[in-house]
Amino acid sequence: MLGTLRALFGNEYDAEGYRSCSVTGLDVHRSVEEHVKLFGVTAVVALVVGGSFAFTVATTRWELIGLLEPGDFYTHLSLHAWNLLIFWMVFMEIAVLYVGGPMVLGRRLPLTALAKAGWAVMVAGAVGVNLSIWFTEAPEQAPLLTAYVPLPVSPWFYATAIVFLLGATVAALPFFAAVWKEKRGAATKTLPLVTFGAFVTGVIAVEAILGGIAAFAYALVWRVGLIESVEVGIYRQLYWIVGHGTQQINLLAMVTVWYFLTHVVGGAVVVSEKVSRSAFILYLFFINLGAAHHLLVDPGMSTGWRVWNTSYAFYGAAFASMIHAFAIPAGIEAGRRQRGLGGGLFGWLTSAPWRNPVFSSVVFSVILFGFLGGITGVVMGQMQVNMTWHNTLATVGHFHATVALGTTLTFMGLTLFVVKTMFRREFVSDRLASLVPYAYAGTMSVATLMLMYAGILYGVPRRTAEVVRNIPGTDFSLAAASPLFALFGVFALLAILSGILFVVATVGSLLFGADNSGGDLTDLHAEGGLTPDGGTSVHAVELRGTFVLCLVFMAAFVAAYVLNWYLLTQLWSIGA
Amino acid sequence: MPAPLDPPEGNWWDEPVNRRETIWLGIAGLWSVGIFGWMSGFTQFGDQNPIGETYDVEPDAYRERVQEYKDAAEETERGLVPPEDSVYVGAMRYNWDALPVVLEAGREYDVHLGAYDVQHGFSIRPEETLSKQINLQVFPGNEWVIPMTFDEPGTYHVICNEFCGQGHRSMHGTLVVEEA
Ligand code: HEM
Ligand SMILES: [Cu+2]
Ligand SMILES: [Cu+2]
Secondary structure (H helix, E strand, C coil), X not given: CHHHHHHHHCCCCCCCCEEECCCCCCEEEHHHHHHHHHHHHHHHHHHHHHHHHHHHHHHHHCCCCCCCCHHHHHXXXXXXXHHHHHHHHHHHHHHHHHHHHHHHHCCCCCXXXXXXXXXXXXXXXXXXXXXXXXXXCCCCECCCCCCCCCCCECHHHHHHHHHHHHHHHHHHHHHHXXXXXXXXXXXXXXXXXXXXXXXXXXXXXXXXXXXXXHHHHHHHHHHCCCCCCCCHHHHHHHHHHHHHHHHHHHHHHHHHHHHHHHHHHHCCCCCCHHHHHHHHHXXXXXHHHHHHHHCCCCCXXXXXXXXXXXXXXXXXXXXXXXXXXXXHHHHHHHHHHHCCCCCCCCHHHHXXXXXXXXXXXXXXXXHHHHHXXXXXHXXXXXXXXXXXXXXXHHHHHHHHHHHHHHHHHHHHHHHHHHHHHCCCECCCCHHHHHHHHHHHHHHHHHHHXXXXXXXXXXCCECCCCCCCCCCCCCCCXXXXXXXXXHHHHHHHHHHHHHHHHHHHHHHHXXXXXXXXXXXXXXXXXXXXXXXXXXXXXXXXXXCHHHHHHHHHHHHHHHHHHXXXXXXXXXXXXXXX | CCCCCCXXXXXXXXXXXXXXXXXXXHHHHHHHHHHHHHHHHHHHHCCECCCCEEEECCHHHHHHHHHHHHHHXXXXXXXXXXXXXXEEXXXXXXXXXXXXXXXXXXXXXXXXXXXXXXCEEEEEEECCCCCXXXXXXXXXXXXXXXXXXXXXXXXEEEEECCCCCCCXXXXXXXXXXECC
């Protein structure tokens, strides 16, 4: 056991502690690599825990099976949400910061003691949150993701959630220190795009965490009796700084990884440094305003406040995402066209390395995040349309498209990449690894769409153990939606199975995969080298394929927008 | 060659932007401003807006207000008939106080929403067309007054869509809209 661990965490380094990575061309220092592995493995553990609860949650919502009693359902749903949305993602994001910062910069990880301490505190917090949820007993209630006051949620929950957030802050410090060291004495030197993206991610993370500590501390002092009463509206505003903020971290970390991985395994180039960096800057300024879209149908918030904030100031952040939506595929198209790979409109895409699971995960993530997650997010984030989405399963569909499809797929790709390039293990089965992104993306997409339909077309609420087939105490029910749930149930189970395949591919390879440290990993190399030499200059490449794809995206966006507004205007008259 | 892992070379800010990317920026920018304009405009000319006066009110005080309303309302077999244009709804675990209520089609009512204990979700749809549904958040501590005019007669079902405790799924009430 210890021997295996030592072998997994070891690699051959030179006297200075560096080795050169044949896939990325980076000089990797041992200190960075070890910590990336540590956080990555921990993230996968959280994925397994949270993923197990996906099974119980999904088979309860599929009322034909109706696995859990209501009391247990809320407990399981809380554990599902916290382990996946928070622990799987945040542990992974710390790893992303270490990759994007010191690893890309070719530096060692500074303050490794803090990195380890941060990790330990995060683990303590995560274990504490799990225990406090699991052992919640009436009259206390399971927190779900949001722990809304004045529901009596266990004070231990708020306390351990704060511990986790503090740990994440500590763990992020070495990243900031690395950037600071890079910039010291060379203030005018420009950071690489990936580091820049990671830096903006880090800043937004700190903002989110501060909001989270404020929210949970406010609820905690009320729960332990230090203050008499608690304002629902204030808690909701504070809570959504972190509740939404963590989603922005997920988004930015994901986009940063898109730039990183499409480059190293797909040979992508940066089509415009200016445009892509400006998009990150737009995020920095505007994306946090979007937290308001959770409060669109709350009492007490003025109309102007809601309209302005939910639009991220004239859709500044949505505009930024549309920039990346072009820049990422364009990077692949330009890079491949410059190398003369694949002609015609889409030859660059069809001839891409689709068998490489790292590449396919990322590309599916880009497409599905955009088409399913991004479009629905903007549409449901319009104040009036939000009335038809709020707290229905459609909302759950939206955020599974963003985090369970988009970010999770990207992080799966990144994990597989780390298995090969940092743990230096071959996959136990290449075929299995190649299959994973297809299986997960395909099945989860259907499950997600079914959630959206159930919410929008039948008004099925989220966060409830039953109501489709039966609402206790009345003949009324939403049974018309049952067929959708049959589809949802089957595809949710298949998605969970795909998730299991992913874990088998990862953990199996770590334990039983052949050591590849002697080899060059040529199967991961971008075709025609990491960067094209020569060829047309980037801004002159004909980006026809990407342009057409983006037009298709815009058409889908407009269609979804019009359809949702049409449905809304069919309603009775509401509001002043 | 521009790679995201290397610092950009030279004066990267002044590098020309690809023509198609520039066009896309234009399209995306117009769309962004356009949908902002539509959302803001709709608050002026639209008929469906989650907008209404909000008042701070202690949960107990709101409960009393609803009780006064109930006392003033006429009780019928199908539900309360509101004395005036105001309809009160009190959300509590696990019941919609003051529902069912009987309303006239085509008449504008001020629907007062508030909770006695924790947060709830006011989720309403006509029995016949489940896709015609809307959802509003209900707070303890606030009274939210949203005008509504139901044009089509029929039974409208209210369920709770904010987790409020173990009995959450059983929280159901009705509005009966009748031809005037
Ligand atoms: C096979 C994979 C998955 C399935 C079948 C699944 C299924 C579900 C279902 C049915 C619900 C809604 C329950 C309800 O509101 O009544 C839910 C909630 C949720 N899921 Fe998943 N999920 C999966 C993966 C994920 C992943 C990967 C993430 C995050 C990265 C995630 C995050 C969440 C969150 C945050 C909630 C909301 C919890 C709340 O309301 O407080 N899920 N999931
Ligand atoms: Cu309720
Ligand atoms: Cu409820």
